[in-house]
Amino acid sequence: MLRYLTIPLAALILSACSSVPVETDYNPAAPFSSYQRYHWQTETSGSDTTISPFHAQRVRNELTRLLNSQQYREASAGEKPDFLVRYYVSEQVEGYGRRNGSRGSIGVGGGSGGFGLGVSVGIPLGKKRPDRNLLVIIDVLDGSTSQLSWRGTALVNAGHTPEEMAEDMVEAVQAIWKEYPPK
Numbered sequence: 001m002l003r004y005l006t007i008p009l010a011a012l013i014l015s016a017c018s019s020v021p022v023e024t025d026y027n028p029a030a031p032f033s034s035y036q037r038y039h040w041q042t043e044t045s046g047s048d049t050t051i052s053p054f055h056a057q058r059v060r061n062e063l064t065r066l067l068n069s070q071q072y073r074e075a076s077a078g079e080k081p082d083f084l085v086r087y088y089v090s091e092q093v094e095g096y097g098r099r100n101g102s103r104g105s106i107g108v109g110g111g112s113g114g115f116g117l118g119v120s121v122g123i124p125l126g127k128k129r130p131d132r133n134l135l136v137i138i139d140v141l142d143g144s145t146s147q148l149s150w151r152g153t154a155l156v157n158a159g160h161t162p163e164e165m166a167e168d169m170v171e172a173v174q175a176i177w178k179e180y181p182p183k
Contacts, residue, residue, distance in 0.1 A: 020154045020175040024182065030142060030149035032181040035083040037075040038067065041141065047089035051134065055169050059087045059136060062173040084141040092155065094131040132158040136172045140180065152176035
């Protein structure tokens, strides 16, 4: 009987683990325990112009849901926030540094009474198209000083359907925010 439960149990445990790699950094002197009320730092939040604005809106929507579920509240218009929240989505392209065409070179040299000639031809292997990823950045800034207190980032593969991308963006925000506040 245990043998039949092992595989579903292992699948459940693995699915609970986030598959989104997250990196965080923070100011150890920041007063994270006193952060209760927040404002959005809208001037520097959003996304690159090459990215669908829907991705940035998904980030904000999920962040709002997570903040509310953790008892943080948005400060009213006249109220001073304890912290500011900033988010940004940018495109990260890998592989543009490689040449996609074939290359060749000829070398000539001599010395000690000898002479040499060399020919080299390079043929590209692998894909011709670069890998596209979206970098999701979430910042927490101190409300008094506007200095960065905490940053979390995650890389999302952009080679999916719009529906899969929407799910991936939400998963990335959840994975990042799971690391806040720092332990």
